[in-house]
Amino acid sequence: MMRGKVLQHDIPDLSIELCERLLKDLERAKRPVIEATKCSLDNALYDFKVGFLTPGKKKIKTELNVASVKKMSRAVFMLEILLRNISTGAVNTKRELYYISKGEVKHNAFMKPIDFADQDESDSIIDFICEILECYREELNCYANDRGGQTYSQQLVVEESLSDGTRAVIDLSQLGTSPFQPKNRPQNLTLKARKKIDYCLIVESEGTANTLVANGYTKRHNCILVGAQGVPSNAVRGWLRRIQDQLQVPLYFFGDLDAYTMQNIYRTLKAGSAASLIRNSDYSAPEVRFLGVLPEDIKKYDLNDYPVKENDAQEVRALKKAKDALQNDPFFRDKRNKGLADILRWLLENKRRCEQQAFFTVNPRDPTMPEKIIVEKIKNGIYV
Missing domain, CATH: 3.40.1360.10 (Dna Topoisomerase Vi A Subunit; Chain: A, domain 2)
Known part of the structure; x- marks a missing residue:
């Protein structure tokens, strides 16, 4: 079950904890694993008294290997951008974050292997981060360009x-x-x-x-x-x-x-x-x-x-x-x-x-x- 709603002030500590765990596993020659809440119908629970769909216990486990190295690297890369926004109070749309990431790669050729080919790729990584931390996109200072009715x-x-x-x-x-x-x-x-x-x-x-x-x-x-x-x-x-x-x-x-x-x-x-x-x-x-x-x-x-x-x-x-x-x-x-x-x-x-x-x-x-x-x-x- 979820550990409760994660608020913005919790995110830096949770992120540091995540990255330190990944680094320690690498130092021990152990393959790091990232767990994220599975957000799909086969993990959806419904209780009439609650009134809305909630997540079950299923997790998506991403283990570091040849197939996943790009996804995990991109997650850490985008997380750093989002944490910078939290620390400065800056806000961005998903579209803007895509271009910010492109700008980072543009000024650092070392990052080229994890460059995003299109926005769908960066959007999915932002969603992945939210599912890892169990937080709302808005708590990462990322806002969709949507309006209330x-x-x-x-x-x-x-x-x-x-x-x-x-x-x-x-x-x-x-x-x-x-x-x-x-x-x-x-x-x-x-x-x-x-x-x-x-x-x-x-x-x-x-x-x-x-x-x-x-x-x-x-x-x-x-x-x-x-x-x-x-x-x-x-x-x-x-x-x-x-x-x-x-x-x-x-x-x-x-x-x-x-x-x-x-x-x-x-x-x-x-x-x-x-x-x-x-x-x-x-x-x-x-x-x-x-x-x-x-x-x-x-x-x-x-x-x-x-x-x-x-x-x-x-x-x-x-x-x-x-x-x-x-x-x-x-x-x-x-x-x-x-x-x-x-x-x-x-x-x-x-x-x-x-x-x-x-x-x-x-x-x-x-x-x-x-x-x-x-x-x-x-x-x-x-x-x-």
Whole structure:
């Protein structure tokens, strides 16, 4: 099991301990071994009470040999760059770290054998370091260029703790039609409500979220409305976790009815991902409910749905993954997520899909009809 969340002030000591152990093994003519948490579905555990995927006991062991010498050397090389950033307070994106490493090699020909051919190679080493130390990338002062979902509310006030010790206060009711978009580290944000907030609506399509706001949704309802931008980034997931924990309001996800949405978007939002096992505790929102589109909505509202295209490789692959998820994904196998697993089974059996925008067909002359349906479903508990 994990030893607990590793914070930035722990990283230098853990890194020195790691490197000293590698050096001692080399001095004793012993092959050094590096252990890292295995971040994959076959090492993912799910407990409904916890609410997100956590790592099991499996480790990836990398022993020094001809095949692994480059990987281990690159890990120590990149770790030195990251530790330098921690000591100076500098921050970088993965892309910038790739070029910093190229610069190091450029000025020291001795480093040429471990040069990165492309960014994918350096990205994988950064992830490897995180899995070794069991720390978040952000604790290494490495930030992805992702943003939290576009957020609208007439009631939400956000207070941000800045690096210089000062605080910035953002009142979302004063932003007009411009959304608030938290970046990188939602854990620096403190949330307050000007008046009681009833719920948070997470809309898969950013365009549809914008449409709902433009048509007055947040003015008629004391809520938070977030555009999730498809597959949720770490920033989106961290932001929604912040809303869940600090405001303790119900969260509802409104998105397409298809296998890709259920697995790659909704499950990742609710329980995290297998690739991010060491960070799901802060980057998942276990209390979010699936509002729709639900299978029964198609008949109830006479929605336009359509068959999965047999010649569409992406759709066929999503259905194949859905079948595998029902057998191997601990999230969908948990009996308390039976309702969500049943949706996957429906998709596999019927091979049909329905988009969230289909609600606009219910009454094409009433621009607020999708809003009315969403509110009705929330009020009557029509969600999973």
